[in-house]
Amino acid sequence: MRSVNLHLIYNTNTIKGILQLATANLEDAWKSFNLVLQSKPTNIVALLGKARVSYARKQYTPALRLFQQVLQLKPDAQPDPRIGIGLCYWAMEQKQRARSCWERSLEVVCGATSVCE
Numbered sequence: 019m020r021s022v023n024l025h026l027i028y029n030t031n032t033i034k035g036i037l038q039l040a041t042a043n044l045e046d047a048w049k050s051f052n053l054v055l056q057s058k059p060t061n062i063v064a065l066l067g068k069a070r071v072s073y074a075r076k077q078y079t080p081a082l083r084l085f086q087q088v089l090q091l092k093p094d095a096q097p098d099p100r101i102g103i104g105l106c107y108w109a110m111e112q113k114q115r116a117r118s119c120w121e122r123s124l125e126v127v128c129g130a131t132s133v134c135e
Contacts, residue, residue, distance in 0.1 A: 035067045044071050062092050069102055073109075082106035098123045 035050030048071050054064035069084035085102035088095055104119030 032061070032063050032067075035064065039067055039070055042074075044074055047071050060091055062088055062095055065091070066095075066097075066099070066102075069099075073102065073105065076109070078106045078109045082110075094126075098127055100126070 031050045031053045035047045035054070038044075038047035038050060047067060051064040051067040051071070054061050055068070058064075065084055065088050069081045069088065072078075072081035072084060082103060085099045085106065088099040089103065100119045100123035104116040104123070106116075107113075107119060108116035
């Protein structure tokens with residue numbers, strides 16, 4: 019029963035965080051994603067959410083680390099964390115690194131699906 023309750027809490031806070039992020043309520047989104055990550059530190063959606071909040075706050079280095087963590091935990095994550103990594107590098111004036119990330123994303127995504135045809 020406890021695992022069912024924890025699963026419901028993860029889902030509720032994850033959904034709240036997504037809605038808060040969508041409405042630019044960054045502080046509350048940050049708190050919601052942190053609540054999820056306190057119990058499940060590898061939750062991909064919460065990590066991506068925190069990365070998005072950090073990026074929106076122009077905190078590019080922490081955002082970069084979070085996107086990289088997602089890539090390490092789930093290399094086939096969608097949306098592709100390489101896009102976020104590239105955005106962080108671009109904002110940090112590392113344009114070539116950004117382009118390399120985006121090119122790699124195209125290789126991985128287009129190689130795995132027919133989306134790019």
